[in-house]
Amino acid sequence: xxxxxxYEALKExxxxxxxxxxxFSATEQELINTRDRLDHELELYKRLHRYNExxxxxxxxxxxxxxxxxxxxxxxDLESAMILMVDxxxxxxxxxxxxxxxxxxxxxxxxDLKHLSQVFPSGQTQHLKLESFGGLSALNVCFEGLFFHQNxxxxxxxxxxxxxxxxxxxxxxNQILDRHHTIFKVFVQQFLAGLSTRIRGEEVxxxxxxxxxxxxxxxxxxxxxxxTKNGVIISDAYGRVEWVxxxxxxxxxxxxxxxxxxxxxxxxxxxxxxxxxxxxxKDALWNKKDVELTxxxxxxxxxxxxxxxxIISVFDDEGHHxxxxxxxxxxxxxxxxxxxxxRMNSRFEMITEKSMIGVWELEWPDMRIxxxxxxxxxxxxxxSSTTNRNELWRSVLHPDDKEDVLGRLRQMMEGEVGVVHDExxxxxxxxxxxxxxxxxTIAERDERGSLIRLVGSVxxxxxxxxxxxxxxxxNEELKKINLELDNFVYSISHDLRxxxxxxxxxxxxxxxxxQLTEDGKRxxxxxxVSIGRLDGTIQEILEYSRNSRLNLKPEIxxxxxxxxxxxxxxxxxxxxxxxxxxxxxxxxxxxxDRARVNVLLKNIIGNxxxxxxxxTDAEIRVHIINDPQRVTIEIADNGEGIAEEHVQRIFEMFxxxxxxxxxxxxxxxxxxxxxxxxxxxxxxxxxKNEGTQMVISLPQ
Amino acid sequence: xxxxxxxxxDDDEVINLVxxxxxxxxxxxxxxxxxxxxxxxxxxxxxxxxxxxxxxxLDIRMPEMDGFEVLTKLKTIERPDVKLAKIYVLSxxxxxxxxxxxxxxxxxxxxxxxPLSFQTIQNLLITV
Numbered sequence: 158x159x160x161x162x163x164y165e166a167l168k169e170x171x172x173x174x175x176x177x178x179x180x181f182s183a184t185e186q187e188l189i190n191t192r193d194r195l196d197h198e199l200e201l202y203k204r205l206h207r208y209n210e211x212x213x214x215x216x217x218x219x220x221x222x223x224x225x226x227x228x229x230x231x232x233x234d235l236e237s238a239m240i241l242m243v244d245x246x247x248x249x250x251x252x253x254x255x256x257x258x259x260x261x262x263x264x265x266x267x268x269d270l271k272h273l274s275q276v277f278p279s280g281q282t283q284h285l286k287l288e289s290f291g292g293l294s295a296l297n298v299c300f301e302g303l304f305f306h307q308n309x310x311x312x313x314x315x316x317x318x319x320x321x322x323x324x325x326x327x328x329x330x331n332q333i334l335d336r337h338h339t340i341f342k343v344f345v346q347q348f349l350a351g352l353s354t355r356i357r358g359e360e361v362x363x364x365x366x367x368x369x370x371x372x373x374x375x376x377x378x379x380x381x382x383x384x385t386k387n388g389v390i391i392s393d394a395y396g397r398v399e400w401v402x403x404x405x406x407x408x409x410x411x412x413x414x415x416x417x418x419x420x421x422x423x424x425x426x427x428x429x430x431x432x433x434x435x436x437x438x439k440d441a442l443w444n445k446k447d448v449e450l451t452x453x454x455x456x457x458x459x460x461x462x463x464x465x466x467x468i469i470s471v472f473d474d475e476g477h478h479x480x481x482x483x484x485x486x487x488x489x490x491x492x493x494x495x496x497x498x499x500r501m502n503s504r505f506e507m508i509t510e511k512s513m514i515g516v517w518e519l520e521w522p523d524m525r526i527x528x529x530x531x532x533x534x535x536x537x538x539x540x541s542s543t544t545n546r547n548e549l550w551r552s553v554l555h556p557d558d559k560e561d562v563l564g565r566l567r568q569m570m571e572g573e574v575g576v577v578h579d580e581x582x583x584x585x586x587x588x589x590x591x592x593x594x595x596x597x598t599i600a601e602r603d604e605r606g607s608l609i610r611l612v613g614s615v616x617x618x619x620x621x622x623x624x625x626x627x628x629x630x631x632n633e634e635l636k637k638i639n640l641e642l643d644n645f646v647y648s649i650s651h652d653l654r655x656x657x658x659x660x661x662x663x664x665x666x667x668x669x670x671x672q673l674t675e676d677g678k679r680x681x682x683x684x685x686v687s688i689g690r691l692d693g694t695i696q697e698i699l700e701y702s703r704n705s706r707l708n709l710k711p712e713i714x715x716x717x718x719x720x721x722x723x724x725x726x727x728x729x730x731x732x733x734x735x736x737x738x739x740x741x742x743x744x745x746x747x748x749x750d751r752a753r754v755n756v757l758l759k760n761i762i763g764n765x766x767x768x769x770x771x772x773t774d775a776e777i778r779v780h781i782i783n784d785p786q787r788v789t790i791e792i793a794d795n796g797e798g799i800a801e802e803h804v805q806r807i808f809e810m811f812x813x814x815x816x817x818x819x820x821x822x823x824x825x826x827x828x829x830x831x832x833x834x835x836x837x838x839x840x841x842x843x844x845k846n847e848g849t850q851m852v853i854s855l856p857q
Numbered sequence: 858x859x860x861x862x863x864x865x866x867d868d869d870e871v872i873n874l875v876x877x878x879x880x881x882x883x884x885x886x887x888x889x890x891x892x893x894x895x896x897x898x899x900x901x902x903x904x905x906x907x908x909x910x911x912x913x914x915l916d917i918r919m920p921e922m923d924g925f926e927v928l929t930k931l932k933t934i935e936r937p938d939v940k941l942a943k944i945y946v947l948s949x950x951x952x953x954x955x956x957x958x959x960x961x962x963x964x965x966x967x968x969x970x971x972p973l974s975f976q977t978i979q980n981l982l983i984t985v
Contacts, residue, residue: 647952651918654949655869662875662972699951752953
């Protein structure tokens with residue numbers, strides 16, 4: 158065995174060893190503590206890293222602030238946190254919070270933060286301790302916390318970060334150690350870096366959107382400028398044309414190529430462009446004022462047109478004048494319509510004035526009444542009268558007509574009647590003469606049927622009425638005279654015929670008694686023939702007089718029957734037989750002047766009967782063609798016929814073909830006159846010893 | 858055949874005579890009364906109810922009362938024989954209005970132009 162130690166030495170060595178052990182365990186503890194601290198820091202950094210990832214994912218600034226506020230609480234184990242962002246452009250503030258209710262207390266929070274920013278310098282992270290800053294009222298008097306604020310002029314933003322533990326909750330939270338502060342610095346650096354990235358991103362995005370929007374706007378604008386029917390000129394700041402649209406070219410005839418770089422006044426203005434308008438335009442352009450005017454411009458061909466012009470000055474964002482935009486509208490047709498209306502209006506006024514028609518207008522319901530010059534004269538009212546026109550009019554109304562007139566007017570205004578024709582008497586104010594006026598009143602209504610205005614015309618028809626009346630009286634007299642004449646003619650013919658017919662009767666008695674010599678019988682029959690002729694003459698004169706005097710009186714009758722009756726009456730006047738054949742095309746009913754057609758048939762068929770040839774089987778063929786517009790009557794016989802040289806003359810007055818003819822020479826003349834009166838035609842075809850054909854054509 | 862009672866009304870004496878003679882030659886036993894005006898006829902018919910009338914020949918144009926007025930008056934007289942009698946309007950008128958007026962009157966049997974011929978009388982009186 159070696160050296161043996163003494164107790165003392167052992168004890169000393171033991172104590173030394175124990176001290177070492179103690180030191181060692183302190184070191185061990187230190188090591189443990191250091192490890193724990195490092196672990197904790199690592200944990201904090203991990204958290205920080207996690208939030209960084211989250212923040213990176215937050216695309217928008219808004220989301221970023223929110224994530225960072227949460228991070229502040231979580232990373233540093235704080236009770237609550239807030240981030241305030243102030244936009245320095247408009248002083249607009251936005252507050253983000255975590256684990257603390259700040260609704261309604263935003264103002265207070267902002268004041269607290271502003272206060273802190275005044276205590277601590279910008280851009281430095283701070284470890285807040287109650288004793289060093291006196292607490293924050295908004296955070297229930299904060300016990301301990303972290304604070305940072307900085308003005309970021311490049312983003313025109315000021316940011317405030319604060320995380321804190323309140324006094325009441327302090328025992329539950331770890332103290333903020335200095336090492337937290339280091340991480341807080343890192344946090345703030347990361348926060349600022351992320352913020353600047355996002356703000357820049359947002360800015361870029363906004364610009365992109367703006368570009369997109371302005372591109373769309375530009376597209377729309379250029380589409381409008383291209384498609385509009387109004388002419389568009391865009392010129393530079395000096396007024397030189399840069400661009401024109403198609404409509405401008407259509408209006409003016411100038412294409413862009415022809416006028417690019419020129420000033421519009423050089424090619425648009427001309428002889429009739431007024432100096433006043435030129436000056437107005439010049440001043441406006443010089444002062445870069447927007448202007449609207451209508452002036453005379455000229456097309457490429459030199460044709461003038463009315464140009465309704467609007468010029469707008471365009472400035473860029475910096476306020477520099479860059480362009481003029483001129484909008485043009487060719488309003489020549491509108492102006493012409495306007496001028497035409499003015500002309501028509503003055504023509505209308507002239508017409509009413511010349512035709513002595515007074516015109517008035519009443520606006521409803523304010524009863525504003527306008528009278529034309531002539532109306533004052535018609536009513537005989539003094540123009541200087543201050544009485545209301547409605548009263549003036551009422552005052553001239555004839556007392557006997559007043560009630561009716563006002564009644565009709567009221568009816569019109571209340572009811573659906575649009576137009577009232579009226580005639581009434583007035584007592585002219587200046588000479589107290591009773592005059593008759595004819596009035597037309599028209600009510601104008603809106604789409605709901607409410608009265609808007611009344612317009613009316615008034616014409617003094619007193620003189621017209623008087624002359625109308627006298628014409629009526631004359632007409633009545635004329636009718637009476639005509640009737641008297643008619644009666645007179647009938648009476649005369651009756652009185653002439655009566656004795657003649659008595660003689661005819663006496664002759665018939667003598668012949669019946671048959672007590673006469675042969676000569677006596679011969680003379681008697683001669684007398685009978687003479688009487689017949691005289692009677693025929695009287696009848697013809699009557700027919701002639703009737704035809705020339707009386708108007709046509711068409712009626713419906715059966716023409717075939719009439720032919721038959723006329724023939725039946727006539728056939729007894731002859732001893733030799735004669736045959737009638739009638740053929741009708743279409744219906745037998747015609748629409749003609751019955752009495753006149755009867756005379757025509759009596760004369761023509763009468764001739765056929767009179768001038769038949771005894772040696773042949775006499776016949777008359779009547780052919781009627783009844784068209785809706787026209788009746789044609791062909792009457793053909795196989796009688797004596799008419800000598801060629803006479804054919805053209807048979808319709809002459811008193812013309813007699815042969816000395817054996819028994820007529821007066823009036824019959825066919827009357828026929829011709831009747832046909833003329835009826836707007837028809839009569840033609841004759843005849844051959845001596847073969848027969849005669851008459852063709853009568855009458856419109857119906 | 859019974860003896861016909863015939864009345865002639867006309868203001869013209871000559872034509873009355875002619876007509877009377879014409880009728881007599883065809884119907885010798887006829888009773889013929891002649892009146893020169895409407896009132897005379899009406900007086901006769903209202904006061905002398907004697908022989909029933911068979912035929913009445915009536916002129917239109919007469920003074921005092923024309924043929925149509927006479928017809929109107931006749932219609933008011935209570936005489937069945939007159940109502941049954943053949944009434945002929947006899948005239949030398951050429952006025953269409955007279956003709957159509959006569960033809961449209963349902964008491965008028967026919968319109969005959971003057972003078973009465975033997976043929977007409979034959980047709981009217983004998984063939985009946």
